[in-house]
Amino acid sequence: MKKLKLKPIRSHQEARTYSIPYEEVLNAAQYEAVTHTNGPALIIAGAGTGKTRTLTYRVARLIEDGVAPESILLLTFTKKAAREMIVRASRLLDGRAEKVAGGTFHSFAHTTLRIHADKLGFNRNFSIIDQSDAEDVVNLLRSDVAGKNKRRFPRKKTLFTIFSASVNRGLTIEQIVEDQYPQFEKNLEDIEALREKYTLYKQKHNLMDYDDLLLNMHTLLVSNADVRKSLMKRYSHVMVDEYQDTNKLQHAIVKQIGAHGNIVVVGDDAQSIYSFRGAHHRNIIDFPNDFENCTVITLEENYRSTSEILDLSNEILKRASTRYDKELFSHIHSEQKPMLVSTENDTEQSKLIAQLVLEQREEGVSLDEMAVLFRSGFHSFELEIELANANIPFQKFGGFKFMETAHVKDVLAYLRVLVNPQDAVSLHRILLLHERVGPETSRKVIDALMASRWEAAKIPKFDFRVPPSVQELFPFLQSLNKSKAAVADLVSEVAGYYRPQLKKKHDDFNRRYADVNALIDMSERYSTLHTMVREFSLDAPVESVADIGPEQQEDEFLTLSTIHSAKGLEWEVVFIIWVLDGRFPSTRAFDTQDSLDEERRLMYVAVTRAKRILCMTYPRHFLDRETRTVLSKPSRFIDDMEDLLDMYMVEPE
DNA sequence: TACGGGAATATTTTT
DNA sequence: TATTCCCGTA
Numbered sequence: 001m002k003k004l005k006l007k008p009i010r011s012h013q014e015a016r017t018y019s020i021p022y023e024e025v026l027n028a029a030q031y032e033a034v035t036h037t038n039g040p041a042l043i044i045a046g047a048g049t050g051k052t053r054t055l056t057y058r059v060a061r062l063i064e065d066g067v068a069p070e071s072i073l074l075l076t077f078t079k080k081a082a083r084e085m086i087v088r089a090s091r092l093l094d095g096r097a098e099k100v101a102g103g104t105f106h107s108f109a110h111t112t113l114r115i116h117a118d119k120l121g122f123n124r125n126f127s128i129i130d131q132s133d134a135e136d137v138v139n140l141l142r143s144d145v146a147g148k149n150k151r152r153f154p155r156k157k158t159l160f161t162i163f164s165a166s167v168n169r170g171l172t173i174e175q176i177v178e179d180q181y182p183q184f185e186k187n188l189e190d191i192e193a194l195r196e197k198y199t200l201y202k203q204k205h206n207l208m209d210y211d212d213l214l215l216n217m218h219t220l221l222v223s224n225a226d227v228r229k230s231l232m233k234r235y236s237h238v239m240v241d242e243y244q245d246t247n248k249l250q251h252a253i254v255k256q257i258g259a260h261g262n263i264v265v266v267g268d269d270a271q272s273i274y275s276f277r278g279a280h281h282r283n284i285i286d287f288p289n290d291f292e293n294c295t296v297i298t299l300e301e302n303y304r305s306t307s308e309i310l311d312l313s314n315e316i317l318k319r320a321s322t323r324y325d326k327e328l329f330s331h332i333h334s335e336q337k338p339m340l341v342s343t344e345n346d347t348e349q350s351k352l353i354a355q356l357v358l359e360q361r362e363e364g365v366s367l368d369e370m371a372v373l374f375r376s377g378f379h380s381f382e383l384e385i386e387l388a389n390a391n392i393p394f395q396k397f398g399g400f401k402f403m404e405t406a407h408v409k410d411v412l413a414y415l416r417v418l419v420n421p422q423d424a425v426s427l428h429r430i431l432l433l434h435e436r437v438g439p440e441t442s443r444k445v446i447d448a449l450m451a452s453r454w455e456a457a458k459i460p461k462f463d464f465r466v467p468p469s470v471q472e473l474f475p476f477l478q479s480l481n482k483s484k485a486a487v488a489d490l491v492s493e494v495a496g497y498y499r500p501q502l503k504k505k506h507d508d509f510n511r512r513y514a515d516v517n518a519l520i521d522m523s524e525r526y527s528t529l530h531t532m533v534r535e536f537s538l539d540a541p542v543e544s545v546a547d548i549g550p551e552q553q554e555d556e557f558l559t560l561s562t563i564h565s566a567k568g569l570e571w572e573v574v575f576i577i578w579v580l581d582g583r584f585p586s587t588r589a590f591d592t593q594d595s596l597d598e599e600r601r602l603m604y605v606a607v608t609r610a611k612r613i614l615c616m617t618y619p620r621h622f623l624d625r626e627t628r629t630v631l632s633k634p635s636r637f638i639d640d641m642e643d644l645l646d647m648y649m650v651e652p653e
Numbered sequence: 654t655a656c657g658g659g660a661a662t663a664t665t666t667t668t
Numbered sequence: 669t670a671t672t673c674c675c676g677t678a
Contacts, residue, residue: 077668078668079668131668152662155663156672158663214668274666376666562667565666588663589665602666
């Protein structure tokens with residue numbers, strides 16, 4: 001008789017050996033979060049408690065557990081945060097992490113809608129219009145309605161803000177107007193009718209604005225079970241970062257794609273800074289109610305900053321009118337408290353920053369480890385000049401973008417029409433560049449094009465007189481459409497055609513044309529016009545190369561950033577400029593407690609970006625032209641905290 | 654109906 | 669202060 005031999009069976013878990021010693025390098029709470037690979041979880045993570053680190057390790061862990069990287073979906077709030085996370089994960093593990101699907105809610109919706117657009121009555125080559133395009137459309141439709149209103153009718157920006165708020169907060173136009181714009185209550189019917197027109201216009205011309213990406217994504221998920229199922233199958237593990245900043249619509253999307261239960265969200269209610277965009281901080285608090293058996297994990301130990309920096313940030317938060325149950329602690333200590341430096345005026349402030357940056361550089365701190373943060377994009381204008389003079393390479397994030405400059409949008413409009421001939425926004429934009437074409441001619445031309453089912457390869461015939469410049473446009477578009485030339489060559493041709501139009505429109509022609517050239521350079525990366533236009537509509541390059549040539553871009557650079565764009569990031573040395581009451585908080589935030597609280601949280605976010613050295617500056621004398629007052633006091637958020645700060649002043653020269 | 658001049662008005666943060 | 673928008677003129 002054959003003897004039976006017993007062989008031990010190892011459990012799946014034990015059999016696996018990990019290349020990363022998770023338990024050693026993570027603290028207990030982080031370890032719990034990282035190894036929680038099944039079922040819903042909410043991770044409450046204060047600033048600097050290793051939130052990104054935890055998410056990064058969790059990605060690595062999932063991959064090591066055998067989850068295919070491409071089935072992991074990582075939703076973040078800014079493009080930069082998504083990139084950062086994936087880079088860190090692949091540094092930690094290996095190239096496999098590169099395949100993780102990551103991006104913003106908008107870019108995720110964009111990719112999905114490209115495939116399923118037809119199910120919503122859109123063509124797959126729909127164009128995405130940014131905020132200013134959207135405002136232009138609203139303006140176009142507004143003229144019909146505004147005329148018959150004797151009294152003031154809201155301007156295009158206000159109208160679009162109302163529409164957008166209604167989408168993102170899930171409220172009706174009526175609720176928004178009553179609550180925020182009572183002065184326009186008598187225009188309510190017209191505003192509502194206008195929104196209807198705006199929606200129809202977008203449908204007719206195959207356009208989506210940023211809000212539509214989320215709205216249509218949600219509609220798609222709710223109305224189409226097949227799509228929802230296939231997405232859930234494809235993305236078996238979903239993670240969402242910065243959950244406190246999601247709005248109702250985003251939360252609803254998460255509920256749909258996370259219905260399989262493998263959903264982990266991370267956030268910190270004290271860092272909610274996007275309520276102007278409809279962020280709903282209840283989302284994070286209510287999350288455990290929306291998913292059954294949700295585990296809640298709290299990360300409390302801060303590994304980023306010195307305890308001196310944390311003392312200050314805790315104190316800032318403590319004085320908020322909303323209570324936050326948070327007291328971060330750290331075991332890192334420093335001789336130095338955060339610095340508060342006042343300078344004579346704003347010019348001196350810029351000079352001081354340039355000088356301090358150079359000093360830190362001398363001491364061996366790489367420029368990559370330093371950042372200058374500010375409340376609003378334009379606060380850095382003067383500093384940018386000063387840094388250029390001092391030959392300090394920098395990159396600016398947030399604020400004005402390359403893509404948003406009129407001339408770049410003009411060139412792109414030509415390219416977009418080639419991709420989506422129905423794109424009336426781009427057509428309109430192009431037509432207005434031509435001699436003797438105003439809104440009326442443009443409208444007539446576009447109507448005729450739409451009626452004749454025009455496509456870029458055809459030359460249309462008009463039964464009315466069109467200016468000669470317009471007659472040249474269509475053969476030009478046709479030649480481009482038929483051309484088999486490389487993308488960069490097509491863009492050059494467009495640039496050549498556009499050149500005289502730009503020259504006529506602006507005095508600073510040369511400076512602007514440099515941007516057009518930069519666009520040609522960038523286009524070399526793309527193999528088709530479609531991919532270029534698609535990528536540019538959401539994930540456009542941020543660099544505003546206006547005055548710095550691309551060849552000058554160094555590997556090591558100082559970061560300049562709005563606080564909003566700096567979220568989730570950290571640096572050894574952080575400068576916060578314009579810590580001046582009236583600028584930060586801005587005078588506009590004085591009215592309501594809610595807006596002041598949001599500014600306070602913004603200050604909290606800024607302060608907690610610093611690991612080792614935090615230096616805040618403000619000018620002692622600054623004339624605010626809007627309010628015609630002299631601002632001279634430090635921000636109320638840090639005023640009165642002498643014991644937590646090292647205070648300095650720079651004497652006037 | 655295109656376009657320029659002058660009066661009115663809101664003013665930040667991002668996708 | 670810069671932008672937008674309204675209105676008069678060509």
